[in-house]
Amino acid sequence: MAIEIKAPTFPESVADGTVATWHKKPGDAVKRDELIVDIETDKVVMEVLAEADGVLAEIVKNEGDTVLSSELLGTLSEGGAAVAAPAAAAAPAPAAAAAALAAAAEEAILSPAARKIAAENDLDRNAIPGTGKGGRVTKEDAVAAVEAKKAPAPAAKPVAPAAEAPIFAVGDRVEKRVPMTRLRAKIAERLVEAQSSMAMLTTYNEVNMKPIMDLRNKYKDLFEKKHNGVRLGFMSFFVKAATEALKRFPGVNASIDGNDIVYHGYSDVGVAVSSDRGLVVPVLRNAELMSLAEIEGTIASYGRKAKEGKLTIEEMTGGTFTISNGGVFGSLLSSPIVNPPQTAILGMHKIQERPMAVNGQVVILPMMYLALSYDHRLIDGKEAVSFLVAIKDLLEDPARLLLDV
Template identity: 80%
Template sequence: MAIEIKAPTFPESVADGTVATWHKKPGDAVKRDELIVDIETDKVVIEVLAEADGVLATIIKNEGDTVLSNELLGTLGEGSGAAAPAAAPAAATAAQTAAPAASGDDAILSPAARKIAEENGIDPSSLAGTGKGGRVTKEDAVAAVEAKKNAPSAPSAKPSAPAAAEPMLAAGDRVEKRVPMTRVRATVARRLVEAQSNMAMLTTFNEVDMTEVMALRSKYKDLFEKTHNGVRLGFMSFFVKAATEALKRFPAVNASIDGADIVYHGYADVGVAVSSDRGLVVPVLRNAELMSLAEIENGIATYGKKARDGKLSIDEMTGGTFTITNGGTFGSMMSTPIVNPPQAAILGMHNILQRPMAVNGQVVIRPMMYLALSYDHRLIDGKEAVTFLVTIKNLLEDPARLLLDI
């Protein structure tokens, strides 16, 4: 009995998805809860897992095809991998009995074997498979690479072969590579352009002396990590805490425009921008105004790991009333972040640099960071934006204010 492989149920904010990668081919054995196919949406990549053991029988939606919620992607047949679809036994027998040179392009290669063959300039069709059903395994590819290395050179027989496999480029070659843009990156690009087109966006700058925060972190980071079960104390939690306090004092910065209405949020859902291989993602810390420094740091660390592994869910990136982005992790000294609609503002952190500053009539060296607040001028006045940023500056330069609520 065939088991249907369906796309997941997308939330209302996601209209459809694209089949990104099939991790199995027809005839491949599949175990329960094993990854079969990735579905890429505008926000995240969703993994579709096998509901039971069996064999991948058919693929209905190929890579690059658009799919809707619960749409049929393929079918899973009964078996343990020794049996395959009707055409597979004949192909497997042919692959096992035929000479390597006659295996042709129909030979089944594992992803690892194909990668090894391509990296070492070996024609995949020349590989003989020793796996089930004639499948070319990683070990087969490695053996072929070793055989190629140990083979005696024949300078007069094939003088052009080494040149064809030579990866080096001649001087002056102009190489181009064209790859399709991922849905995540395309969506980010579209939303950023829309934000610049539809908002009256301005940016105000200030600088913050990080001396007190750095001293506090240096003094308590070991005790903090020990007390909170390995959670490390970073700078981001101080900024999130300072931002949530400033948002209480300036509700317009935490608001959004909905048609002809202004929606004031009585909570602070702070998005923390994270760079991933597939593009910029912004997971959200819900009710950040109620979180402790340890809870904020733990939440950020968890989201960072999920972003690197591609495990962020759509719900974790939906919503948000204010965003913080940290270009300083990449060495940025100053930038103008773009507001993430429908939010009204975004705070940009930057690199901490030792700079000479005038303090009480004396020139001293202090760790300084530039801050940038981009905001929607339709909703936030310039005075309000500047005062909001100054509030964050004052809270960070004297962290005791965060505890005393002053």
């Protein structure tokens, strides 16, 4: 019986996708719920799983092809046997089937990213030690295996070129052309759109991080113990301060829809996260109702999912305000670009000790520059500056967050 392998049903915000990777070839044995093909959209990578045990009979859409929602990708022969080399005697057939099933079972403990790295670098999947849950081989395990393979013997076998970006020797004039991913292309499109369609302006301020750092150092161990390993970082304080400031300045939490202004009675805060595929912005829903532990735990979960390519479209859709932390990469000052249809974005930066004048005395304090980029069509300069000052005041005196003052 032939089973159709179809692309996922895309939400309204996603027009189409691209076939990123086929994990099986025609004739390969497939187990139920095993990953067959990855579909890349401009937001996330969506996995297509097998609906039943069988053999991949046909591939209709090849890697790189554009597919629409629920479009046919290929067919699966239910209950078939893997196509071996020229059929020999009937005796080895059970052994071949057992081997195919064993191989499929072994593949099941590899994450999609690890499986792709193993295939591209000709790694023995059985030889990669897994550090994930239940012995699952993670992307980091596969990368470590690649490095271990490269280190001992540079002059191994003259295999064809790897798909990874080459390391060019000094003086080389080699070029490598690779297609831009859909996510990277969409990011570029939206950034250009934002700059061309908005009256974008950025205002700056600085915040003394010492009160937050002292509070964090005092309670971080107790916090982690009480909340089952969730670590107390700085982002949760910024999210709470931002949600409080958004209540006071609702225009910063609004969006423009045609000739209408849409004011949101909730704070869905997007948190920019870097991944191998590019910048993604998962959303903290109703962040104004979340505790510090819930914020930190959710952000940590999003970070792990971003690395593994597991973020869902639902987790990345929407958002009324965004926070971007370039400080983790060492950025001292930058002007973030608003993510439309939102009207503002807060940029965090590196904490740098600087001499500051306090009560007529020079004191060395850990300072951070803050940047608020906003759409001047909706937000006036006074409102933007007051919003940023409110965040600064809340962070420099964290008790204000509890007292709502």
